[in-house]
Amino acid sequence: MPWSNQSGGGGGGGPWKPGNNNNGGGKGPWGQGPWGQGPSGGGRGPQPPDIEDMLRRGQDRLKQALPGGFTNGFALGGIGILAVLAWLASGFYTVQPNEAGLNLVFGEFKSRTSSGLNYNWPYPIGRVVKLQVTNQKGLDIGFRTRAAGRTGSSQVDVPEESLMLTGDENIADVKFRVIWQIDPLAPQNYAFNVRNPDETVKAVAESVMREIVGRTEIQKILTAERKVIEPAAQKQMQDVLDTYKTGVKVLQVQLQSVDPPEQVIAAFRDVTAAQQDSERMRNEAITYANRVVPEARGMASRIVQEAEAYREQTVADARGSAARFTQIYEQYAKAPRVTRERMYLETMERVFSNMNKVIIDQKQGSGVVPYLPLTELQQPQSAPANPAQPRVQPQAGGR
Amino acid sequence: MRNPFTGFAVLAVAIAALVIGSSAVFTVGQTETALILRFGEPVPGRSLVTTPGLHFKTPFIENAVYFDNRVLDVETPKQEVLSADNNRIEVDAFLRYRIDNALLFFQAARTEQIASNQLASILNSSIRRVLGEQSMLQIVRERERERIIEKEGKKVTLPSPMSQVTRLVNEEAARLGVKVIDVRVRRADLPTQISERVYSRMQTERQREAAEFRAQGAQRKQEIEAKADRDVTVLRAEAVQKSEELRGRGDADRNRIFAEAFSKDPEFFEFYRSMQAYEKGLMGNSRMILSPDSEFFRYFSNPAGNTTPRPPRAVPEPRAARP
Numbered sequence: 001m002p003w004s005n006q007s008g009g010g011g012g013g014g015p016w017k018p019g020n021n022n023n024g025g026g027k028g029p030w031g032q033g034p035w036g037q038g039p040s041g042g043g044r045g046p047q048p049p050d051i052e053d054m055l056r057r058g059q060d061r062l063k064q065a066l067p068g069g070f071t072n073g074f075a076l077g078g079i080g081i082l083a084v085l086a087w088l089a090s091g092f093y094t095v096q097p098n099e100a101g102l103n104l105v106f107g108e109f110k111s112r113t114s115s116g117l118n119y120n121w122p123y124p125i126g127r128v129v130k131l132q133v134t135n136q137k138g139l140d141i142g143f144r145t146r147a148a149g150r151t152g153s154s155q156v157d158v159p160e161e162s163l164m165l166t167g168d169e170n171i172a173d174v175k176f177r178v179i180w181q182i183d184p185l186a187p188q189n190y191a192f193n194v195r196n197p198d199e200t201v202k203a204v205a206e207s208v209m210r211e212i213v214g215r216t217e218i219q220k221i222l223t224a225e226r227k228v229i230e231p232a233a234q235k236q237m238q239d240v241l242d243t244y245k246t247g248v249k250v251l252q253v254q255l256q257s258v259d260p261p262e263q264v265i266a267a268f269r270d271v272t273a274a275q276q277d278s279e280r281m282r283n284e285a286i287t288y289a290n291r292v293v294p295e296a297r298g299m300a301s302r303i304v305q306e307a308e309a310y311r312e313q314t315v316a317d318a319r320g321s322a323a324r325f326t327q328i329y330e331q332y333a334k335a336p337r338v339t340r341e342r343m344y345l346e347t348m349e350r351v352f353s354n355m356n357k358v359i360i361d362q363k364q365g366s367g368v369v370p371y372l373p374l375t376e377l378q379q380p381q382s383a384p385a386n387p388a389q390p391r392v393q394p395q396a397g398g399r
Numbered sequence: 400m401r402n403p404f405t406g407f408a409v410l411a412v413a414i415a416a417l418v419i420g421s422s423a424v425f426t427v428g429q430t431e432t433a434l435i436l437r438f439g440e441p442v443p444g445r446s447l448v449t450t451p452g453l454h455f456k457t458p459f460i461e462n463a464v465y466f467d468n469r470v471l472d473v474e475t476p477k478q479e480v481l482s483a484d485n486n487r488i489e490v491d492a493f494l495r496y497r498i499d500n501a502l503l504f505f506q507a508a509r510t511e512q513i514a515s516n517q518l519a520s521i522l523n524s525s526i527r528r529v530l531g532e533q534s535m536l537q538i539v540r541e542r543e544r545e546r547i548i549e550k551e552g553k554k555v556t557l558p559s560p561m562s563q564v565t566r567l568v569n570e571e572a573a574r575l576g577v578k579v580i581d582v583r584v585r586r587a588d589l590p591t592q593i594s595e596r597v598y599s600r601m602q603t604e605r606q607r608e609a610a611e612f613r614a615q616g617a618q619r620k621q622e623i624e625a626k627a628d629r630d631v632t633v634l635r636a637e638a639v640q641k642s643e644e645l646r647g648r649g650d651a652d653r654n655r656i657f658a659e660a661f662s663k664d665p666e667f668f669e670f671y672r673s674m675q676a677y678e679k680g681l682m683g684n685s686r687m688i689l690s691p692d693s694e695f696f697r698y699f700s701n702p703a704g705n706t707t708p709r710p711p712r713a714v715p716e717p718r719a720a721r722p
Contacts, residue, residue: 107428108451163594165539165587170601171594192429194470194495203472203493207583214587215540243581244470244495263598267605274609278616285620289627296631300638307642311649318653322660325671332667340670347674348695356686359696 091122095130100187102129109188129191133184136251137198141205142175143256163261164210170218175256178205178237181249189247197246201237205253208236218260222268226255422458427451432501433463447502466501467511470580473518479590480527486535487593491586494522494568496579503576514575518568522582525567529560538587 094117095101101113103120104127113120113128120126142162143155162175180201182190190197212233216225233253241248260268332339427433433448434441435456441447442461448454449468456463474493481487496518498504508514530538537560546557558566565582572579589597661668681687689695 104429106451106453107426107431109429160586160588163588165589167536167540169536169539169597171589171597188429192469195430195467196472200470200472200495203474203585204583207493207585210584210586211543214542215544240581240583246470260601261598263595264601264605267602267609271605271609271612274612274616278612278619281613281616281620282623285623285627289623289630292627293630293634296634300634303635303638303642304645307645307649311645311652314646314649315652315656318656322656325660325668326663328671329663329667333664336667340667343671343674345695347678351677351681352687352695355681358686358688359690 087122091119091126093118093120093128098132098134099130100133100182100184102131102188102191103127104129109192112188131182131187131191133182133187136179136181139178139180139198139202139205140175140256141178141202141209142173161206164213166213166218166221167215168217171261172213172218172221173257173259173261174209174213174221175258176205176209176233177254177256178250179252179254181251183247183249186245186247189245191247193245193247197248200244200246201241201248201250204237204240205233208233208240209253212236221258222260226258229253230255419458423455424453425456425463426453427463427465430467430469431465432468432498433465434501434505435461435463437461441502441505449501464505466498466504468498468501470495470497471511471515472496473515473522474585475519475522475526477586478523478526480530480538482530482535482538483532484534487590488530488535488538489586489588489590490526490530490538490584491588492522492526492564492582492584494518494565494579494582496572496577498576499578500576503574505576507575514577517575518572518577518579521568521571522564525564525571525582526584529564529567533560542584542587 093101095113095115097115099115101118101120103110103113103118105121105125107127110120118128120128141158143157146154146156157175159173162173163171164174166172178201194200209229212229213221216229221229230253234250237253238250241250259265425433427448427450429451431451433454435446435448436442437457437460448463454463472493472495475491477489477491479487480490498514504514508517530542533542542560545559547554548557549555561582561584565579568582569579588594
């Protein structure tokens with residue numbers, strides 16, 4: 001495409017020879033000639049037929065207007081003038097709003113142009129470099145995203161970029177992205193100062209991130225320091241790039257992921273799990289304590305209350321018994337002998353009425369005892385025995 | 400114009416002028432420095448062209464060679480550096496330089512490719528020399544940091560290792576007509592087999608940490624539970640203590656009350672209490688073998704009453720029903 005690249009005839013060692021072009025034929029600052037911008041771009045691409053057409057028409061008109069003898073000379077002159085005009089007109093070009101134009105005259109950088117219609121000397125005297133100064137570029141380090149069909153993009157790890165030594169001789173897996181753009185205030189630096197600006201950004205980014213990670217401990221990198229590393233890396237990258245005058249503005253450094261290396265990630269996760277386990281055990285213990293201690297308090301309270309109840313019951317019982325005794329005694333004191341006898345007999349009556357009794361007259365025959373049918377005597381015992389028991393028990397506890 | 404040869408002559412002259420003119424003129428780009436060579440040798444005095452733009456030279460016998468005046472890069476392949484504490488570390492460095500003196504550059508190196516190779520080997524040897532005096536940790540942590548040391552009682556600031564490398568490289572590179580702007584370590588990694596060892600160390604460290612966490616958890620669990628158990632025991636014991644006190648007080652009150660009441664007539668009390676005891680103690684469960692001689696039967700066979708009363712004799716119940 002001889003038309004799209006002005007520098008094609010630069011004469012051996014021109015600044016834009018293909019070998020020097022860092023863009024590898026991409027859409028970088030030079031791949032896109034100043035004339036590739038459509039109809040308003042001065043028109044070198046589609047122009048030649050038009051010019052010829054114009055010339056031919058002009059020639060025809062001249063032939064009509066002038067006598068035949070002069071036609072040749074005037075025609076030649078006219079062609080020359082028109083050619084020069086057309087050549088000069090080809091110096092117009094447009095700069096898009098996201099671009100900055102750099103005018104070169106005989107290879108020398110003369111001026112910067114902003115968006116709109118601009119003019120510079122046409123080839124071979126002048127050249128225009130257009131840079132996309134407002135486009136933000138993302139640079140992934142430690143991973144690459146690849147478009148994977150319709151589903152989106154897949155991430156491919158680049159471990160040799162992402163694995164870094166930390167300040168405590170551990171290895172961390174740091175993946176990050178650098179967002180940068182051509183400095184709109186100094187695009188000429190980007191264009192003219194550094195041969196491989198894009199590659200330089202990458203090299204500096206890697207170097208700076210490794211330096212920062214290299215003086216930080218792994219635990220800090222994995223946790224708290226993330227928000228410290230990002231601005232520090234951005235600033236340091238900018239400083240280094242400024243010393244090279246790259247004309248690059250680092251907008252942001254984003255840590256995509258900061259992990260322990262794959263080989264040990266399970267162990268790191270286990271530490272987290274262990275922390276959780278520890279917390280769980282503590283909670284279990286607290287649960288146990290919270291259950292057992294109040295229960296014990298309740299139990300203690302019950303024991304005390306029971307004792308209190310016992311005390312009060314005992315005292316009340318005693319008071320009652322004492323009062324009863326006192327009452328009886330007062331009556332007894334009035335008629336001791338009769339009362340005593342009556343009490344004895346009444347008691348015996350009650351005792352014997354509920355009791356199996358065997359009356360043996362020892363004087364008449366002591367030999368009877370061995371013949372007592374003991375098995376028979378035991379039989380009717382179980383039925384009345386049980387209801388009688390509860391009446392006996394409280395008194396037994398009292399003692 | 401009449402002669403057709405005149406046209407050819409004009410054309411020929413024009414072409415000749417163009418050829419000579421184009422040979423006399425050359426442009427130097429914004430990013431270039433040019434060197435005018437006469438028969439391949441630099442022309443003394445006016446050989447170097449550093450300003451961009453249109454320049455002239457003697458046609459045919461002189462030609463221009465161009466050098467890039469931008470910041471150029473040299474990358475070294477990974478090389479192993481033995482640190483002062485005998486650790487091997489793989490260093491991957493780059494430098495950025497500018498052709499400072501194109502004349503010297505042309506004489507010493509001729510082409511960028513040659514210069515680049517030479518710079519790479521200078522860089523490698525400088526890195527080995529400087530970083531070889533540092534410990535591995537210093538290489539990793541402090542390669543860009545200045546160090547302050549005590550020297551003969553005075554504080555001396557040592558330049559950072561990498562700026563020492565830059566200085567060394569610059570000294571060597573000066574003969575190539577280049578100026579090294581910066582030398583940086585892109586990567587400083589451990590060789591693969593050592594990395595594996597670092598991984599296993601990291602792993603064991605984490606395992607240790609995890610075990611510690613779990614043990615701490617178990618410890619705290621035991622502590623809390625033991626404390627709870629202690630509290631339970633103490634609470635119960637205190638309650639029992641209080642309970643015994645209360646019961647004792649109750650019993651004491653009881654004794655006092657009884658003593659107060661019964662001491663009015665101890666003899667009657669004995670009788671009264673015995674009656675109660677007989678009634679309760681012999682209720683139902685008992686079987687009694689009585690003698691007709693007992694006090695109860697005083698009037699049983701003799702309406703006048705027996706003279707010698709005998710107390711009834713209680714026989715404990717044989718407990719066949721209970722084990």
